[in-house]
Amino acid sequence: MRAEARLSAWLSDLVGYLPLAILIGVLAYISLNAPNFLTLRNLELVLMQSLPVVLVCAGLAVVVMAGGDDVVSGGIDLSIPATAVLSAGITAQMLTLGYPLALCAVAALVACLVVGVINAALVSRIGMTPLLTTLAMFVAVVGVNNVVTASRRINVDHPWILALREAEIGGMPLGIVLVVMIVGTLFVAAHQTRWGLNLQAAGGSRDAAEISGINPGRLVGQSFVVAAVTGFVCGFFVLARGSGSSPGVQDNLMLEMVLATFLGAAFSPRRVVTLWGAVLGAVLVAAISIGFKSMGVNVFWTGLIKGSLIVVVVAFSAMAQRGR
Amino acid sequence: MERERLTLRHVVLRFGFLIVFAAFFVLFSVWNPVFLNGGNLLNIVEGSAILMIVALGLTLVVATGGIDLSIGIALDFGAAFAVVAMSGYGMGWFGAACIGVIGGSLVGLVNALLVVGLRITPFLATLSTFFIGSSVQRIFTNGGGPISYRRMPTEFRNIAQGDIFGIPSEAVIAAVLVVIYYIVLERSIWGRRIHAMGMQRSAAIVAGIRVNRILVLCFVTAAMTCAVGGLIAAANIRMFTPLSGFSYLLDAIAAVFIGAALHPRGRPNVLGTVAGVLFLGMVANGLNLMGLNFNTKDALQGIILVSALALAVAQRRARTG
Amino acid sequence: MAGITVTQAAFSLSDIVKIFPGVRALDRASLEVRPGEVHGLIGENGAGKSTVIKVLAGVCQPDSGTIIVGGQRIASATPAGVHSAGVRFIHQELHLVPHFTVTESVFMGQELHGSLGLARRKMRRLAEAFLRDNLGLDISGNRLIRDLGTAERKLVQVARALIDGAAKAVIFDEPTAPLANEEIEMVMQAIARLKAQGIAILYVSHYLSEITDICDRVTVYRQGRTVGVFDEISDASAGELIYAMIGREISDMFPNKGARATGEGLVVDGLSDGAHFDSVSLTVGKGRILGIAGLIGSGREELIDTIYGLRRKTAGSLRFDGETLQVATAAQAVAQGIVLVPRDRRNDGLVLPMTVAENATLATLEANSRAGLIDARAVGDATTALIDSLDIRPPNVDAVTRLLSGGNQQKVVLARWLAADARVFLFDEPTVGVDVGAKAEIYQLIEDLATKGASVILSSSDPVELLGVCDQIVVMMRGRVAGEVAASDVSVDNLVAAITGAAMVEGFANAR
Incomplete structure (x- = not known):
């Protein structure tokens, strides 16, 4: 019986790697059919394209760490993309009104922090479920942003913002360097500090955390504020990518964020949402979008492909879990 | 909290939602007397009909302990199948309506397959269905252009624009569905089983409840219900507009959860959902009558939504202690 | 109390009164625990054990009475104050994060910092040393909690409470409830080591054999006194x-x-699940009670779950009175008159947020309905009758089951199946977490079922219970039936020896 158990554990480990293998297979298929795909220039494009999603995914990963990974009752923050768009909208609008960039950034940061604090208060103090809270906040924040921007596209050509897209540091694009630094900081905070361990404890077992003198409510609240800050930063990358703020960016950003983060969970051997998993998921999703585009696949099909990807990957991950 | 104290906080928490409902009602009536007009109140009910129907379907899925993010797709499919059946295949209004409902049920079947067959969590499963369904509509309509059918039979148009004894037919359809849903979900043995599995699935299994069968039925029924909403939408504007169902999703979720929060034990329930839908409908109508700019109205609506949900949840917690 | 000076006790509570609305939970209750002793605290559910612990923990303020910790009288205990006075609580639930390592769990909430972030290596060294030297558990600090056995997890939980070295008194609340017999020994030895270090230990348990084994003194509560x-x-x-x-x-x-x-009753023929047990055959005649004994891992739990259709069988069949039963799901089992009282009552037995009436009639909705609509009066009447016959307290059809005591929750589960009129009853650890009084009532109910002609299987880790209730006892070991014996032919000692594999005792006939 022991040998059988070991075999089935080994098999389920193998099944556990299937999600990643499938994605890599898809990428291999793309690179065979679109010869330009695997060039350094193109890979850089993929990374640049994925930056806004990487940022919001990192924020979401922190929230899920603190709240637990049950989608409905655990931690989730769907409002991050709306926060990002609000950050972009306020900055763009104030820039056109002639304010200096620093002041715009401060105003955007304050607005984003307000969103984060409201999320935190509603979840930790009033006890609303995060899914519901942040979905409602998504609607409210997008509504406020539409008032700020009057639902119009606002062009931005401030050199510092465009630098996020175009400048390079030591041969590496500035934007990528900045995002790597931000994600790296979050990683250290989450895995190498007392705060991070407590955060994970709160998400892993709320009761256990409480018994150990950790205040899970406060940590969950803090995670929403961290997420709002990633949304704030993301806003500038949204501005840089689109040369300004345009209405409707948030919907796609939200869907890609959820897709990438939970794809990331399927990669992790423990099947939990992790920071690196979410980031990897974001990059892979961008790679696949760009890859199919460079293969000449009609854009209308991308939703179909992404939807099927979730199904395949999550189904395999569910199978692997059942094998345990 | 051992002694009951009648502080302001206590009163607000205990009757909060009712007070807010009444406060908005008074505010809107004072601001614009047209609001109180019988015709306008009927407008609210009529304007809420599709949301009501979609929210009922969602209530069913949420009661099983799941969530359905693809209800908008089911609505779109309902409209698309019916319009194409009439315009492309010359079907009669009734046949087309049936085809629409069947088309919507496909969405529910896919959800059921993913959730029951592949054991994907409802959130991710229905999110995938949403992606796939949206994409299918774009492919089918070559990017999302509407399919219009001007010569729609009068009978079909009457699904939305007719009236029965002076009451708009879409309101009648919504009301009938409310009654049916209430009886099934709150008064029947199936409803009891649905609630049991929604609250504690493993205990429901041990009690001999066929949870998988219930899940399949609920996903399919919810999708069919949303497809009925799609028929009304198509009949209203005599066309199928791709991806229009999505706009109901957030409101429907809000209505269902406002409703659940109003229930003493936090269960999703039909009457609560009705209250939630009417509240959202009233706010939308009242803000319209205030003559606000479109963007301001949207923002206010969002803020009211967040506050109403927060109050409803806080109120339930205060009641259960 | 006479003759004992205050300084001798690690902590003491005297004449504690605590009144909840409508109930005197504690009515001049006292408790005194000395350094270096293991002090037992026993009483039925509702006797006030958990309330007194809450008072000591500072979670709940008494209406009157004196609390003395470490010689200091405490006017009102707070959780932080009690903790800094060196009193630690080992709760019944493990409260561990499955994907954390042993080290992370031991230091949860009290992580050590170096100049460069977390001192992970130091924490690991300290955790491993503490577990080895103080609790007798030699284990790597890098292992994940979810890969540990229950006893090992329990010791990790103990280490978390004691790692700061400031503990003077430790309260163990039902530490062995989830453990198998051979695992209990690990915990017992750890407690003995703590005692030898002069730590005062309060040991709260329903298991009298443990109390008599390990305790130096025992306080007994009844009705808050x-x-x-x-x-x-x-x-x-x-x-x-x-x-x-x-x-x-x-x-x-x-x-x-x-x-x-x-009558032939239920026959289980060559049942296997391909992993946990293999070709198990049992016969439970009508009106017979068959006990299943065995350690955790003997396949006992999985066997019960498979008979009930919760797990998939790979071979074998079920018959009742010669007629083959198709049981692939629990719903099919119930439809064919097989019912289960599951071991995990709170997750599998009851829909806790539902009321007594809703739970009690969940399997008999058809009988209590007309044209698919629930007949509220029929449900009320049926439930009232069940409440009366089972003496469920409070006798309120609308009481939410989450708020009932363990014994009364179990009675509600039983009530549901009594109403369903089943012919085969499977009981899996039916009296875990149930107080002595309610235990006796449940035993009587099982006996009544047999008298009325049902086939009953009772799977239990309590040998005394098996001998007291069953007609025949089957011992399972490593997924196979090791032997079967009539309850009247075997003593507790012999049964325990057979379960643990210490001896194949006379009187046991080898199954095959």
């Missing part, structure tokens, strides 16, 4: 303790076995 403090504890004390606890004798716990019906 101290009814006795026993200074001399031996194996022979069990009877006295029970008498103090419930006011009657141990022999009254078990029902008299009545006359039994005859």
Whole structure:
């Protein structure tokens, strides 16, 4: 019986790697059919394209760490993309009104922090479920942003913002360097500090955390504020990518964020949402979008492909879990 | 909290939602007397009909302990199948309506397959269905252009624009569905089983409840219900507009959860959902009558939504202690 | 209390009164625990044990009474104050994060910092040393909690409470409830080590055999009052303790076995699940009670789940009175008259947020409905009758089951199946977490079922319970039936020896 158990554990480990293998297979298929795909220039494009999603995914990963990974009752923050768009909208609008960039950034940061604090208060103090809270906040924040921007596209050509897209540091694009630094900081905070361990404890077992003198409510609240800050930063990358703020960016950003983060969970051997998993998921999703585009696949099909990807990957991950 | 104290906080928490409902009602009536007009109140009910129907379907899925993010797709499919059946295949209004409902049920079947067959969590499963369904509509309509059918039979148009004894037919359809849903979900043995599995699935299994069968039925029924909403939408504007169902999703979720929060034990329930839908409908109508700019109205609506949900949840917690 | 000076006790509570709305939870209850002793606290559910612990923990403020910790009188205890006075609580639930390592769990909430972030290596060294030296568990600090056995997890939980080295008194609340027999020994040895270090230990448990084994002194509560403090504890004390606890004798716990019906009843033939047990055959005649004994991992739990259709079988069949039963799901089992009282009552037994009436009629909705609509009056009447016949308290059809005591929750599960009129009853650890009084009532109900002609299987880790209730006992070991014996032919000692594999005792016929 022991040998059988070991075999089935080994098999389920193998099944556990299937999600990643499938994605890599898809990428291999793309690179065979679109010869330009695997060039350094193109890979850089993929990374640049994925930056806004990487940022919001990192924020979401922190929230899920603190709240637990049950989608409905655990931690989730769907409002991050709306926060990002609000950050972009306020900055763009104030820039056109002639304010200096620093002041715009401060105003955007304050607005984003307000969103984060409201999320935190509603979840930790009033006890609303995060899914519901942040979905409602998504609607409210997008509504406020539409008032700020009057639902119009606002062009931005401030050199510092465009630098996020175009400048390079030591041969590496500035934007990528900045995002790597931000994600790296979050990683250290989450895995190498007392705060991070407590955060994970709160998400892993709320009761256990409480018994150990950790205040899970406060940590969950803090995670929403961290997420709002990633949304704030993301806003500038949204501005840089689109040369300004345009209405409707948030919907796609939200869907890609959820897709990438939970794809990331399927990669992790423990099947939990992790920071690196979410980031990897974001990059892979961008790679696949760009890859199919460079293969000449009609854009209308991308939703179909992404939807099927979730199904395949999550189904395999569910199978692997059942094998345990 | 051992002694009951009648502080302001206590009163607000205990009757909060009712007070807010009444406060908005008074505010809107004072601001614009047209609001109180019988015709306008009927407008609210009529304007809420599709949301009501979609929210009922969602209530069913949420009661099983799941969530359905693809209800908008089911609505779109309902409209698309019916319009194409009439315009492309010359079907009669009734046949087309049936085809629409069947088309919507496909969405529910896919959800059921993913959730029951592949054991994907409802959130991710229905999110995938949403992606796939949206994409299918774009492919089918070559990017999302509407399919219009001007010569729609009068009978079909009457699904939305007719009236029965002076009451708009879409309101009648919504009301009938409310009654049916209430009886099934709150008064029947199936409803009891649905609630049991929604609250504690493993205990429901041990009690001999066929949870998988219930899940399949609920996903399919919810999708069919949303497809009925799609028929009304198509009949209203005599066309199928791709991806229009999505706009109901957030409101429907809000209505269902406002409703659940109003229930003493936090269960999703039909009457609560009705209250939630009417509240959202009233706010939308009242803000319209205030003559606000479109963007301001949207923002206010969002803020009211967040506050109403927060109050409803806080109120339930205060009641259960 | 006379003759004991305050400084001798690690902590003491005297004349504590705590009144909840409508209930005197504690009515001049006292408790005194000395350094270097293991002090037992026993009593039925509702006797006030958990309330007194909450008072000591500072979670709940008493209406009157004195609390003295470490010689200091405490006016009002707060959780932080009690903790800094060196009193630690080992809760019944493990409260561990499955995907954390041993080290992370031990230091949860009290992580050590170096100049460069977390001192992970130091924490690991300290955690491993503490577990090895103080609790006798030699384990790598890098292992994940979810890969540990229950006893190991329990010790990790203990280490978390004690790692700061400031503990003077430790309260163990039902530490062995989820453990198998051989695992209990690990925890017992750890407690002995703590005692040797002069730490005062309060040991709260329903298991009298553990109390008599490990405790130096025992306090007994009944209805919120101290009814006795026993200074001399031996194996022979069990009877006295029970008498103090419930006011009657141990022999009254078990029902008299009545006359039994005859008939083939349930036959399990060569059942396997491909992993946990292999070709198990059992026969439970009508009106018979078959006990299944075995350690955790013997396949006992999985066997019960497979008979009930919760797990997939790979071979074998079920028959009842010669007719083959198709049971692939629990719903099919129920439809064919097989019902289960599951071991995990709170997750699998009851829909906790539902009321007594909703739970009790969940399997008999058809009978209580007209044209698919629930007949509220029929449900109420049926539930009231069940509440009366099972003495469920409070006798309120609309009480939410989450708020009932363990014994009453179990009765609601039973009520549901009594109403369903089943012919095969599977009981999996039916009395875990149930107080002595309710245990006796559940035993009587099982006996009544058999008298009425049902086939009953009782799977239990309590040998006394198996001997007291069953007609025949099957011992399972490593997924196979190791032997079968008539309950009247075997003693507790022999049964325990057979379960643990220590001996294949005379009287056991090898199954095959």
